[in-house]
Amino acid sequence: MAIQQNIRLSVDAVVFGYTARESISVLLIKRTIEPFLHSWALPGGFVRDHESLEEAVTRELQTESGVHINYLEQLYTFGLPSRDPRGRVVSVAHFALVNPTNFKLAASSDAEDAGWFNIKELPDLAFDHAGIIAEAVKRLRGKIRYQPIGFELLDKKFPIADLEKLYETLLDRPIDRRNFQKKMNHLGILIAHNETQKQLSQGRPAKLFSFNEKRYFQLMKDGIAFEV
Amino acid sequence: MAIQQNIRLSVDAVVFGYTARESISVLLIKRTIEPFLHSWALPGGFVRDHESLEEAVTRELQTESGVHINYLEQLYTFGLPSRDPRGRVVSVAHFALVNPTNFKLAASSDAEDAGWFNIKELPDLAFDHAGIIAEAVKRLRGKIRYQPIGFELLDKKFPIADLEKLYETLLDRPIDRRNFQKKMNHLGILIAHNETQKQLSQGRPAKLFSFNEKRYFQLMKDGIAFEV
DNA sequence: TCAAAAGTGTTATCGTTACACCCATGC
DNA sequence: GCATGGGTGTAACGATAACACTTTTGA
Numbered sequence: 001m002a003i004q005q006n007i008r009l010s011v012d013a014v015v016f017g018y019t020a021r022e023s024i025s026v027l028l029i030k031r032t033i034e035p036f037l038h039s040w041a042l043p044g045g046f047v048r049d050h051e052s053l054e055e056a057v058t059r060e061l062q063t064e065s066g067v068h069i070n071y072l073e074q075l076y077t078f079g080l081p082s083r084d085p086r087g088r089v090v091s092v093a094h095f096a097l098v099n100p101t102n103f104k105l106a107a108s109s110d111a112e113d114a115g116w117f118n119i120k121e122l123p124d125l126a127f128d129h130a131g132i133i134a135e136a137v138k139r140l141r142g143k144i145r146y147q148p149i150g151f152e153l154l155d156k157k158f159p160i161a162d163l164e165k166l167y168e169t170l171l172d173r174p175i176d177r178r179n180f181q182k183k184m185n186h187l188g189i190l191i192a193h194n195e196t197q198k199q200l201s202q203g204r205p206a207k208l209f210s211f212n213e214k215r216y217f218q219l220m221k222d223g224i225a226f227e228v
Numbered sequence: 229m230a231i232q233q234n235i236r237l238s239v240d241a242v243v244f245g246y247t248a249r250e251s252i253s254v255l256l257i258k259r260t261i262e263p264f265l266h267s268w269a270l271p272g273g274f275v276r277d278h279e280s281l282e283e284a285v286t287r288e289l290q291t292e293s294g295v296h297i298n299y300l301e302q303l304y305t306f307g308l309p310s311r312d313p314r315g316r317v318v319s320v321a322h323f324a325l326v327n328p329t330n331f332k333l334a335a336s337s338d339a340e341d342a343g344w345f346n347i348k349e350l351p352d353l354a355f356d357h358a359g360i361i362a363e364a365v366k367r368l369r370g371k372i373r374y375q376p377i378g379f380e381l382l383d384k385k386f387p388i389a390d391l392e393k394l395y396e397t398l399l400d401r402p403i404d405r406r407n408f409q410k411k412m413n414h415l416g417i418l419i420a421h422n423e424t425q426k427q428l429s430q431g432r433p434a435k436l437f438s439f440n441e442k443r444y445f446q447l448m449k450d451g452i453a454f455e456v
Numbered sequence: 457t458c459a460a461a462a463g464t465g466t467t468a469t470c471g472t473t474a475c476a477c478c479c480a481t482g483c
Numbered sequence: 484g485c486a487t488g489g490g491t492g493t494a495a496c497g498a499t500a501a502c503a504c505t506t507t508t509g510a
Contacts, residue, residue: 006277009235009307009318049234049316053307077305077320079237079281088277090237092305092318145374145451161462178464179500186498203461204507223373389489406491407473414471424480431488432480 010091011056012044012129014075014136015067017100017116018153020162023169024119024140025100026133029064029111035085036126038112042133044091045110057094065114066106070152071097076135083128093132095139097152144170146223148189151211159197159206160184187224189216238319239284240272240357242303242364243295245328245344246381248390251397252347252368253328254361257292257339263313264354266340270361272319273338285322293342294334298380299325304363311356321360323367325380372398374451376417379439387425387434388412415452417444 015027028040043064047056054072061067075095081088105114117123119137122130143149149170150163164180184190189212196205243255256268271292275284282300289295303323309316333342345351347365350358371377377398378391392408412418417440424433 005236005274007237007275008233009237046233047235047307047318050309052309053305053318074304076302077281079275079320081278081280090275090281090320092307142374142451146370159462176500176502177462178502181463182465183499199509201461202459202509204463206462223370387489404474405489406475409490410492411472427481429488430482430486432490434489 007088007090009047010044010089011047011053011060011094012042012091012132013057013061013072013094013096014042014133015061015065015069015096015098016119016136016140016153017098018166018169019100020165022116022118024166025116026119026122026136027065027067027098027105028115028117028123028125030113031126032110032112039126040117040123041126042093042129043111043114047092053092053094057096060110061096063108064111066103066108067096067098068103069096069098075132075139078128078132080128091132093135095136099153099155101155141170148187148211148216148219148224151213151216157193157195157208157210160190160209161206163209187215187219188212189219235316235318237275238272238317239275239281239288239322240270240319240360241285241289241300241322241324242270242361243289243293243297243324243326244347244364244368244381245326246394246397247328248393250344250346252394253344254347254350254364255293255295255326255333256343256345256351256353258341259354260338260340267354268345268351269354270321270357271339271342275320281320281322285324288338289324292339294331295324295326296331297324297326303360303367306356306360308356319360321363323364327381327383329383369398375448376415376439376444376452379441379444385421385423385436385438388418388437389434391437415443415447416440417447 017025017027027043029043031037031039031041043061044057045060047053051059053074057072058069061069073095075093077090077092079090083089100116105116119133122133125133144167150166153166154162160181163184164175164177167180168175190209191212193208193210195208197208199205245253245255255271257271259265259267259269271289272285273288275281279287281302285300286297289297301323303321305318305320307318311317311319328344333344347361350361353361372395378394381394382390388409391412392403392405395408396403418437419440421436421438423436425436427433
């Protein structure tokens, strides 16, 4: 009953990182093989016979860039027959969040180079990867409406302004500091610490906060009604 | 540069239908081939070399059951190496909505039988299809929080109570009729008609409504903040 | 002492919830 | 005329939005 198929399966990952200075960035790697040799592309590769999709993504991310993944979920499967010039390759795209300050990017064997690109200044990309990133950005922007966000992207302790800037970037509009703070307090996901940020600029030093993980993950499951 | 892979790709569809009497049901077909011969399973099958994933689902649904699809989106890709006893089969599951009154189910060549099953009374299912349905139900319940729902499931004209029952079923709790109506009016997605429902039970005949499609699809894109 | 960023509270508005009586129909 | 389901409004409450002055620090 074997059905002859000529379809190969790959995985790709859209890895988002965030820093208050650099805003939201995507991890890209420079290809070392044809097609699209020397083009920027999403990290990813072919799935092996005995590994799950998630194992495949994790392996590829490890070997291509050395990131520490904080969050990983499936995004969408891209299967147009024409998306890869080598023939039929269906790719299961994934969505990942990392904190870029937690590790050094390491372009290794499979990648000529690896780097962060602001989502508003992406280079030309291999295959349909620009479309995949567009979907991932949609997902990220969408998440904000029904899940808390930030834990996987920010440092363990952070000034509340960092979180606010993250929301402002994703929503692409200004937010009232006071109301934002009130709402976060109301959600109960922030824990205040008696520490202030080491000074990196002028102005009053900011108190540091961390997430109440229990409450955070509870709300992540239950969903929130949160319009900033 | 060909990489030898022994993975086959299939598609499956979780098709939801709704009637005020029968509540939310899933379309299942009875398998005519091994493995899981004579078991109930989701409609689906292998993707052909030159068709897109969506084409593959549509084709399978057509040949296996003859449904009229009103809405189709990708759900999730299931890729555990052990999910199919025949070997490695990765399945891209889809999520579909139909109005069961629009057509007659037709079990054809590929299916011994086809039928609707209430999501609370599912039979034993082939492969990991029970898990796939569970994911689809989650998606359906989730949608209600950020998208209008009903257009693809209900008749063109319907009494508002049908829509309310749909929400009550998905939310699994009672809803206040008056507040529900006010909220729907506020959203502006309902158009009242000067017709009443043909009597099928005792009581005052209900006014019929239809959806304001333009507004409906606008809100579907923009998202809604809607807590019933 | 000035510039920069952080901390903080009140009011008005809007949306949500809770709740009960009357109306049209079939039996 | 009674049982069944449909149609409709108001008041209390809670959440959201708008808005400005004071504090701490570095230069």
